[in-house]
Amino acid sequence: MPTMADVARSAGVSVATVSHVLNGTRPVLPHTRQAVLDAVDELGYTPNTLARSLVTSRTRSIGLAVSAISNPYFTEILQGVEAGALEHGYSLLIADPHDDPEHERKVVQLLHERRVDGMIVAPSADPRELVSYLGRHQVPTVFLDRVIDGVSGDGAADGGAVGGSAVGAGADVPVHAPLDGPQPFDQVCAENTEPMAGLVTHLAGLGHRRIGLVAGLPGLSTTAERIAGYRQGLSAARLPYDDHLVVHGDSESAGAERATDALLSLAAPPTALVTANNAMTIGALRALRERGLSVPDDLALCCFDDFAWADLFSPRLTAIAQPSREIGAQAVRVLLERLDSPDRPARTVRLDCAFMHRTSCGCPDSG
Numbered sequence: 001m002p003t004m005a006d007v008a009r010s011a012g013v014s015v016a017t018v019s020h021v022l023n024g025t026r027p028v029l030p031h032t033r034q035a036v037l038d039a040v041d042e043l044g045y046t047p048n049t050l051a052r053s054l055v056t057s058r059t060r061s062i063g064l065a066v067s068a069i070s071n072p073y074f075t076e077i078l079q080g081v082e083a084g085a086l087e088h089g090y091s092l093l094i095a096d097p098h099d100d101p102e103h104e105r106k107v108v109q110l111l112h113e114r115r116v117d118g119m120i121v122a123p124s125a126d127p128r129e130l131v132s133y134l135g136r137h138q139v140p141t142v143f144l145d146r147v148i149d150g151v152s153g154d155g156a157a158d159g160g161a162v163g164g165s166a167v168g169a170g171a172d173v174p175v176h177a178p179l180d181g182p183q184p185f186d187q188v189c190a191e192n193t194e195p196m197a198g199l200v201t202h203l204a205g206l207g208h209r210r211i212g213l214v215a216g217l218p219g220l221s222t223t224a225e226r227i228a229g230y231r232q233g234l235s236a237a238r239l240p241y242d243d244h245l246v247v248h249g250d251s252e253s254a255g256a257e258r259a260t261d262a263l264l265s266l267a268a269p270p271t272a273l274v275t276a277n278n279a280m281t282i283g284a285l286r287a288l289r290e291r292g293l294s295v296p297d298d299l300a301l302c303c304f305d306d307f308a309w310a311d312l313f314s315p316r317l318t319a320i321a322q323p324s325r326e327i328g329a330q331a332v333r334v335l336l337e338r339l340d341s342p343d344r345p346a347r348t349v350r351l352d353c354a355f356m357h358r359t360s361c362g363c364p365d366s367g
Contacts, residue, residue, distance in 0.1 A: 059117055077144065081331060083328075093111055112137060148185070184338075195353040196274070213247070215227055227246065303319045
């Protein structure tokens, strides 16, 4: 097996120069760098990752903690994270916190103990222990999909993962650092409020006056922002807000089935329904099938989260498509920027969604 000394002899440079090229520890002239890379390729040299980590204090690994990895949305996010990590020569260690705050803190600690260079985490509805741990140990971290407002000076969150105002892609928003040292938390997510408002105004434009919402798990920023968008859409359409028309499906299929059944059992049930994620769309469709109701003849349906087979349903599902792979890839880029510049201001990056206009809303099929 070729060694670093063999690479140095083949390239006509010192072992130290080879080390600087492979580890990025010091600038090297372009022609010298290329000679080293050519020698690495010719000899088939494989760097010793463990030895490199001892030199650079980095393992070139990223910890990823996301719940419901089986969910197609998070699966696509994972693919984006993996592609972004591999592009920059990083490996992934993956854990599922199961949306449980205590388990979340444990799996993050386990990833940290594996000496990952940084973490990408989709926080639970109560991320206080998570934020406290990350702040206390100064772990470079990007929060993914769900944002956290009110990170206090001692590294603990002032509440759940409830996000607030929407900002444009690439915008910077302040996130407070712990008192014992700089610990900014970057965040990457999709726009939630305006796309949800767009679904509601679209249904209102088709003549619907009672529009139900199957909302996600309370405490998540995605839930709060999509409810805010629902209310914004009602206001824009000059429709009153009715508490009875908003039922939490807790971001999963079974909960959405119960929530939809509750909405359909109202004395004045909705004529249109919006589901706030893809798993809840499946639950809502089950509830409608159990009652023998068809979409859109008996009830118009729009959903937040597109998925690969949404246009294979009959009718084809009108949906908001999140840029899930780009969210994952962007989270990696933001984390690597944090590793390179630990003291820069924290930022929240929001990516735009797309409106996939199909037929479940009651519109004719445009093909």
